Every structure is written in C-alpha cells, then in structure tokens.
Amino acid sequence: MADNPMLKFVTVDRDMPEKRPPNLRRQDFGEIYGEYAREKAAEQASRCSQCGVPYCQSHCPLHNNIPDRLLLTAEGRLQEAYDLSQATNTFPEICGRICPQDRLCEGNCVIEQSGHGTVTIGSVEKYLTDTAFEEGWVKPIRPAAERSESVGIIGAGPGGLAAADRLRRAGVQVTVYDRYDRAGGLMTYGIPGFKLEKPVVMQRIAQLEDGGVEFVLDCNVGTDLSFDAIRGKHDAVVIATGVYKSRELQAPGVGADGIVRAIDYLTASNRKGLGDDVAEFDSGELDAEGKRVVVIGGGDTAMDCVRTAIRQGAESVKCLYRRDRENMPGSQREVANAEEEGVKFVWLSAPKGFVGDEVEAVKVQQMRLGAPDATGRRTPEVVEGADFDEPADLVIKALGFEPEDLPKLWGVDGLEVTRWGTVKADFRTHATSLEGVYAVGDIVRGASLVVWAIRDGREAADAILEYLSGAAKVAAE
Ligand SMILES: Cc1cc2nc3c(=O)[nH]c(=O)nc-3n(C[C@H](O)[C@H](O)[C@H](O)COP(=O)(O)OP(=O)(O)OC[C@H]3O[C@@H](n4cnc5c(N)ncnc54)[C@H](O)[C@@H]3O)c2cc1C
Numbered sequence: 001m002a003d004n005p006m007l008k009f010v011t012v013d014r015d016m017p018e019k020r021p022p023n024l025r026r027q028d029f030g031e032i033y034g035e036y037a038r039e040k041a042a043e044q045a046s047r048c049s050q051c052g053v054p055y056c057q058s059h060c061p062l063h064n065n066i067p068d069r070l071l072l073t074a075e076g077r078l079q080e081a082y083d084l085s086q087a088t089n090t091f092p093e094i095c096g097r098i099c100p101q102d103r104l105c106e107g108n109c110v111i112e113q114s115g116h117g118t119v120t121i122g123s124v125e126k127y128l129t130d131t132a133f134e135e136g137w138v139k140p141i142r143p144a145a146e147r148s149e150s151v152g153i154i155g156a157g158p159g160g161l162a163a164a165d166r167l168r169r170a171g172v173q174v175t176v177y178d179r180y181d182r183a184g185g186l187m188t189y190g191i192p193g194f195k196l197e198k199p200v201v202m203q204r205i206a207q208l209e210d211g212g213v214e215f216v217l218d219c220n221v222g223t224d225l226s227f228d229a230i231r232g233k234h235d236a237v238v239i240a241t242g243v244y245k246s247r248e249l250q251a252p253g254v255g256a257d258g259i260v261r262a263i264d265y266l267t268a269s270n271r272k273g274l275g276d277d278v279a280e281f282d283s284g285e286l287d288a289e290g291k292r293v294v295v296i297g298g299g300d301t302a303m304d305c306v307r308t309a310i311r312q313g314a315e316s317v318k319c320l321y322r323r324d325r326e327n328m329p330g331s332q333r334e335v336a337n338a339e340e341e342g343v344k345f346v347w348l349s350a351p352k353g354f355v356g357d358e359v360e361a362v363k364v365q366q367m368r369l370g371a372p373d374a375t376g377r378r379t380p381e382v383v384e385g386a387d388f389d390e391p392a393d394l395v396i397k398a399l400g401f402e403p404e405d406l407p408k409l410w411g412v413d414g415l416e417v418t419r420w421g422t423v424k425a426d427f428r429t430h431a432t433s434l435e436g437v438y439a440v441g442d443i444v445r446g447a448s449l450v451v452w453a454i455r456d457g458r459e460a461a462d463a464i465l466e467y468l469s470g471a472a473k474v475a476a477e
C-alpha cells in the first residue's frame with residue numbers, strides 16, 4: 001500500500017491553524033484529531049441505558065445496531081463491536097466523524113432528550129473503526145468467487161464507492177469513473193480536512209483498489225467518454241454524480257473580483273492541504289489569510305467556509321444569513337463550534353449588492369421574519385431603511401447546490417428527471433427509467449448527506465445483484 005500513488009499525500013498539513021493572526025481567540029483546532037481513548041469510549045458506551053426503544057437506531061439512516069454496539073464496547077469486546085458496526089455501514093469511521101449526529105442518532109438518544117447529554121455515538125463509532133484499522137481487523141476485499149458481469153459506476157463519492165464495495169465483495173467486476181484526479185467526491189474535495197482527514201478517505205479507496213475495483217480518474221463522462229459507451233461496456237451502470245451547480249446570487253456588483261463560490265474556495269483549500277499546487281490559492285484569490293471574510297448562507301457548506309477561513313488566518317469572519325438562528329438549515333453544533341472559534345453571525349441579513357470592482361463591502365439589507373409560507377417556514381421580509389455596508393475583502397457565496405442537466409449533458413433522452421432536475425429512481429431499488437441503470441446519492445436526493453449516499457449505494461448494489469442474476473437466468477434459458 002505504501003507505493004500506492006493515491007496515498008501520496010498522507011503528510012497532510014495539520015498545522016494550518018498556526019497561520020491564524022493573534023486577534024482571534026486561541027483555540028485548540030485539533031478537535032477531530034484528538035484520540036478518543038479506550039477508557040473514554042467505554043465510559044461513553046456504558047452511559048447507554050439500553051432503553052429498549054432505540055430511537056437512535058431508527059434515526060440512523062443505516063439503522064446501525066447502536067445499543068448492541070455500545071454494550072459490546074462497554075464490555076471491552078471491541079472487535080465484536082467493530083464487526084457489528086461494519087455489518088451495516090460501509091464507512092463507519094467516516095460517518096462517525098461527519099454525520100450531523102445532533103440531527104440523527106444522538107439527537108434522538110433518550111438520555112439526550114431527558115436532559116443528561118447524549119451518548120457520543122458517532123465518536124464511539126469512529127474510535128472502533130480507527131482501532132480496527134490499527135489492529136488489522138479490517139478485512140481486505142477478497143470475493144469468494146469471481147463473476148463475469150461488470151458494473152460501471154459514474155462518480156467516486158460515497159454513493160458510488162459504497163455500491164462498488166458491495167458489488168466487488170460479491171465478485172462483480174467494477175469500474176468507477178470520475179472526472180476528478182482523486183476519488184472520494186465531496187469527502188475528498190468538499191468537506192474540509194479539519195472535519196474529515198483525507199488519509200481516512202484514501203485508506204478506503206486504497207482498500208477498494210487493492211480488492212480489485214478499477215478507477216478511471218480524470219474522466220469526465222459526457223466529454224471524455226460518452227454515457228452510451230459506458231452503458232455498452234457494462235452489464236449495469238450506477239449514476240452517482242452528486243450535485244455541483246452552485247446556486248447563484250442576483251445582485252448588482254456580484255461579478256466583482258473577490259466574490260467566489262463556496263465549492264471553488266473549499267476545493268482549493270482541500271487541494272492545498274493535500275499538497276497540490278493551486279494557482280488560485282497561491283495568488284491569494286482563494287486564500288482568506290489576512291482578509292475580512294463574509295460568507296453568505298446558513299447551511300453546512302457556509303459553516304465549513306467560515307471555519308476554513310478562520311483556520312487560514314482571516315482577519316475577521318462574518319456569516320450573513322437571512323433568517324435567524326433557530327431557522328437556519330445548518331447544524332447548531334457547527335454554529336456553536338464556529339462561534340467558539342471567533343466567527344460572528346449576522347442573523348436576519350441579506351446581500352443587496354456589492355461595492356467595488358475588487359470587492360470592498362457587501363450592501364446588506366436587514367430582514368425580519370414574516371408569515372409562514374406553504375411549508376410552514378416564516379418568510380424573511382426586508383426592513384426598509386435599515387441597510388448597512390459590511391466591509392469585505394473576500395465574499396464567499398454558499399447558497400446551496402443544484403443538479404446538472406444530465407440528460408442534456410450526456411445526450412440521453414430516456415433518462416427521466418424530476419422537476420428539480422434530480423434523476424428519478426425507485427426509492428428502494430434505485431432503478432432509473434433506463435434498463436440496467438441505477439442512480440444513488442445527491443443526484444437523486446438533491447444535496448444531502450454522506451450517510452444517505454452510503455445507504456443508497458448499498459441498496460442499489462443489492463438490487464443490481466438481483467438484476468444480474470435475473471439477466472443471467474434469462475440468458476441461460
Ligand atoms: C462543503 C460540503 C460539506 C459537507 N459536509 C458534510 C458533512 O459534514 N456530513 C455529511 O454527511 N455530508 C456533508 N456534505 C454532503 C455530502 O458530501 C454529500 O451528500 C455526499 O458526498 C453525496 O455523495 P454522492 O456520492 O452522491 O456525490 P459526491 O460526493 O458529490 O460525488 C460525486 C462524484 O461524481 C463525480 N462526477 C460528477 N459528474 C461526473 C461526470 N460527468 N463524469 C465523471 N464523474 C463525475 C464528481 O467528480 C464526484 O467525485 C457536505 C457537502 C458539501 C458540499
């Protein structure tokens with residue numbers, strides 16, 4: 001594995017926070033790198049009351065058997081706990097790190113709901129899998145028998161990789177195509193390294209490669225290779241391309257220099273952390289160091305941008321969001337983390353325009369919450385006469401993502417999409433309108449979570465195995 005080019009960057013620069021100027025509060029930024037010692041894992045696990053109504057499990061998209069996993073951990077039976085953990089989750093060490101547990105398993109822990117603080121389910125899951133890797137309990141992918149059928153997977157994010165893992169274990173020949181130079185999708189280039197260390201992602205990719213999954217990188221399907229060519233080459237195809245079209249702002253001056261898209265900003269930062277030469281970062285265009293940074297948006301991507309800017313040594317970091325704290329879509333845990341690190345939130349504020357050819361300020365409109373809309377969410381309304389200018393040298397637009405128009409990009413008429421542009425797929429089998437073509441993850445759900453993409457990938461793989469067996473039976477008749 002040491003010679004694997006995919007692991008060339010294991011020397012991730014974890015010391016980036018040292019660039020932070022002294023005006024921001026000194027913090028220990030090593031939060032996720034901190035060791036979760038055996039004693040602490042056991043102590044947390046033993047706090048589980050084995051309540052018998054495991055809401056944690058039912059609110060985990062993978063329905064992980066959390067109570068039994070915690071019981072085994074509390075008893076020191078770590079390998080058994082790990083075995084249970086990986087039985088339902090392809091990448092437990094990744095989910096343990098980056099699931100928004102406060103909205104999923106931990107938010108529904110009965111101990112949390114009785115006001116005593118949740119059992120830290122995610123940290124225990126991470127600890128178990130990290131230990132399993134260290135102890136050699138993670139088994140390589142070695143199918144009992146090879147099958148002749150092949151599956152082409154477009155997109156090497158968590159959805160595509162979860163499908164690849166399950167299919168390969170069943171002996172299917174798997175090829176994963178991705179337009180990036182590294183696999184991992186948003187786990188590699190979107191989610192910042194301080195939340196998800198890149199070697200953790202790369203060790204899984206190396207495991208898949210070692211198990212016989214073929215990766216065809218730098219291959220943009222639709223440009224470098226047609227969708228029809230992939231379909232013609234494989235017995236089944238999985239579309240796992242995610243959503244990458246950034247929602248744009250319409251406001252005067254939005255084209256000024258220094259106003260950038262969140263995905264470009266985060267990708268540059270991740271590439272830099274991986275040791276790549278990144279011209280836009282080195283020129284300062286996508287580097288927040290020494291700048292007054294304003295991030296526009298209230299979702300998890302906005303939280304990643306503000307926390308990255310702090311780590312890059314921004315002079316100040318502000319987040320503008322048009323609703324209030326209670327009504328923001330991002331994780332409250334992330335907001336609390338960002339605030340602790342020195343980020344200022346300007347609630348009930350929306351951009352009206354921008355000052356300068358090279359941005360100098362955001363023209364901000366103050367908002368208030370009006371009557372609820374059809375979804376029950378209160379609509380933001382402008383407070384007249386309360387505009388103000390927010391000085392800024394770097395503005396990051398984090399307004400969410402939409403799907404690309406795949407039927408048009410790929411020239412496939414028969415691929416049905418919803419009115420939002422996401423690919424239509426059966427919610428259980430993930431089969432699309434095209435025979436033998438399946439779709440998983442964000443391209444079906446819209447911007448979602450890693451854990452949901454994993455679930456889709458696993459389910460699609462199971463459906464494909466059934467489909468391939470059926471096709472083989474028909475061929476034999
Ligand atoms: C900044 C950010 C932070 C996030 N943080 C979290 C978090 O903390 N926790 C969490 O659970 N979720 C988080 N998410 C969401 C999560 O990353 C996604 O829901 C998840 O990655 C979706 O997985 P996917 O496999 O569907 O797509 P992706 O991970 O987007 O992978 C899709 C892959 O398809 C490739 N691709 C696309 N088009 C083509 C093409 N034409 N040809 C070849 N390849 C193609 C792309 O290069 C990419 O590698 C975050 C998202 C963002 C943007």
Ligand code: SF4
Binds near residue numbers: 059066105121451
């Ligand atoms: S996969 Fe995510 S939601 Fe499920 S138990 Fe693990 S951390 Fe919680």
